[in-house]
Amino acid sequence: MKTLFAILILKTTFGVARVWNDTGVGTIVIEEAWTIPEIGVGPSIAPPGQTNEELMNNLLDVHNQRLRQMDENGIDFMVLSCVSPCIQGISDPTEAQEMAINANNQLADQIANNTLRFGGFAALSMHNATEAALELNRTVKELGFLGALVNDFQQSGSDNDTFIFYDQPDFDVFWQMVTDLDVPVYFHPRVNVPLVGNLLYGHAPWLRGPAQEFAATLSTHVLGLCTNGVFDRFPNLKIIVGHLGERIPSDLFRIGDVLLGQISQGMPMQRNVSSYWETNLFETTSGNFATDLLLFHNKTIGLDRVLFSIDYPFSNIVDGTNWVDGLSSVLNSEELLKLKRELAIDLLKLND
Numbered sequence: 537m538k539t540l541f542a543i544l545i546l547k548t549t550f551g552v553a554r555v556w557n558d559t560g561v562g563t564i565v566i567e568e569a570w571t572i573p574e575i576g577v578g579p580s581i582a583p584p585g586q587t588n589e590e591l592m593n594n595l596l597d598v599h600n601q602r603l604r605q606m607d608e609n610g611i612d613f614m615v616l617s618c619v620s621p622c623i624q625g626i627s628d629p630t631e632a633q634e635m636a637i638n639a640n641n642q643l644a645d646q647i648a649n650n651t652l653r654f655g656g657f658a659a660l661s662m663h664n665a666t667e668a669a670l671e672l673n674r675t676v677k678e679l680g681f682l683g684a685l686v687n688d689f690q691q692s693g694s695d696n697d698t699f700i701f702y703d704q705p706d707f708d709v710f711w712q713m714v715t716d717l718d719v720p721v722y723f724h725p726r727v728n729v730p731l732v733g734n735l736l737y738g739h740a741p742w743l744r745g746p747a748q749e750f751a752a753t754l755s756t757h758v759l760g761l762c763t764n765g766v767f768d769r770f771p772n773l774k775i776i777v778g779h780l781g782e783r784i785p786s787d788l789f790r791i792g793d794v795l796l797g798q799i800s801q802g803m804p805m806q807r808n809v810s811s812y813w814e815t816n817l818f819e820t821t822s823g824n825f826a827t828d829l830l831l832f833h834n835k836t837i838g839l840d841r842v843l844f845s846i847d848y849p850f851s852n853i854v855d856g857t858n859w860v861d862g863l864s865s866v867l868n869s870e871e872l873l874k875l876k877r878e879l880a881i882d883l884l885k886l887n888d
Contacts, residue, residue: 563611563860563877565844566657567685567822574638575618614655618643622687627693633671637671640656640679640681657683662686663690682720684719685724715772715773718885719774721776723777725750725751737749754777762812768806777818780819785836792810813841819837820842821856844880
C-alpha cells in the first residue's frame with residue numbers, strides 16, 4: 537500500500553466541513569466517473585475486460601473497490617463527477633433541473649464521511665443559464681464542491697433535436713457566477729443524439745465514442761468558447777478539457793493560423809486561440825497515457841496547463857498509475873510533481 541496520511545487540512549464552507557490530506561507524495565485525479573441508479577450509465581459501453589454490469593457497479597461504488605484501488609495505487613484524492621451524458625442527456629428542463637439537484641445532493645451525502653479522499657464536481661442542467669448559475673453557487677457554497685463538470689452540449693426539445701451550447705452571450709450570467717466563485721468547469725464529451733450520430737457515423741459505427749466522436753464534438757464546443765469571445769468577456773475563467781485537450785493542442789498551429797485572419801471580419805475572439813491555453817484552458821491526461829504526446833504538449837502549452845487524471849472506470853487505475861510513475865525517466869522531479877498533484881492543488885484551491 538503506497539499511501540498516506542500526514543497533514544490534515546480542515547476547510548469549512550457554510551457549515552460543511554471538507555478535509556483534505558496533503559502528503560506531498562500521492563496523485564490527485566479529477567476526471568473520474570460516478571453515477572446514481574436514477575441516471576445509470578447512459579449509452580456508455582464497458583471498456584475491454586469489463587461487463588456492462590461490472591461497469592455499472594464500478595460507477596455506483598465509492599468506498600469499496602474504488603477506494604481500495606486508490607490506496608493500492610497511491611491516489612490521495614479523487615474528484616467525482618456524474619457519468620456522461622448525465623443531465624446533458626435530459627431534454628426536459630424541469631426534469632433536468634430536478635435530477636441535477638438530486639445527483640448533487642446524493643454525491644455530497646456519499647462523500648461526506650470521507651472528504652479526506654473525495655471531492656465533487658457539480659452536475660448542472662444547462663437549459664437555463666441563471667438556474668445553472670444558482671445551482672453551481674449552491675453546490676460550491678453549501679456542499680463544498682470544487683467546481684462543475686458539463687458533458688458537452690445540453691440536448692433539448694421534444695425530439696431531442698435542439699442543442700444548447702454555452703458560448704453565446706445569454707450564458708454570460710453563468711460564466712459570471714463561475715468567475716465570481718473562482719472555480720473551474722470541466723468540459724467532458726458525450727455521445728451525439730441518434731439523428732446526428734447516425735448521419736456522421738452510420739457508415740463507420742466503430743468511430744462512435746472515444747475513437748473519434750468525443751473529440752470531434754467536444755473540441756468544436758471548446759473552440760466555440762474561444763471564437764465567440766467567452767474568454768475575452770471573462771478573462772479569469774478556468775476551463776478544463778480532458779483526454780489531452782481533445783486534440784486541440786496537437787493542432788494549434790493550423791487552428792490559430794486559420795482563425796487569426798478572421799478576427800478583423802467580425803469574429804468576437806480578440807486573440808490568437810493558442811493564447812487561451814496560457815490564461816484560461818487546462819487539459820488532463822484522462823484516458824490518454826501517451827508519453828510522446830505529453831512531451832509534445834509540454835513544448836506546445838507547457839506542463840503548467842496539464843493535470844494527471846485517469847478516466848476511471850473507463851480507464852484502468854493501474855495503467856494510469858504505472859504510466860505516470862514511469863514518466864520519471866522523461867520529466868524531472870519538479871515537473872512530475874506538478875503534473876501529479878501540485879497544479880490540481882492550485883487550480884482546485886485545496887490548500888486555501
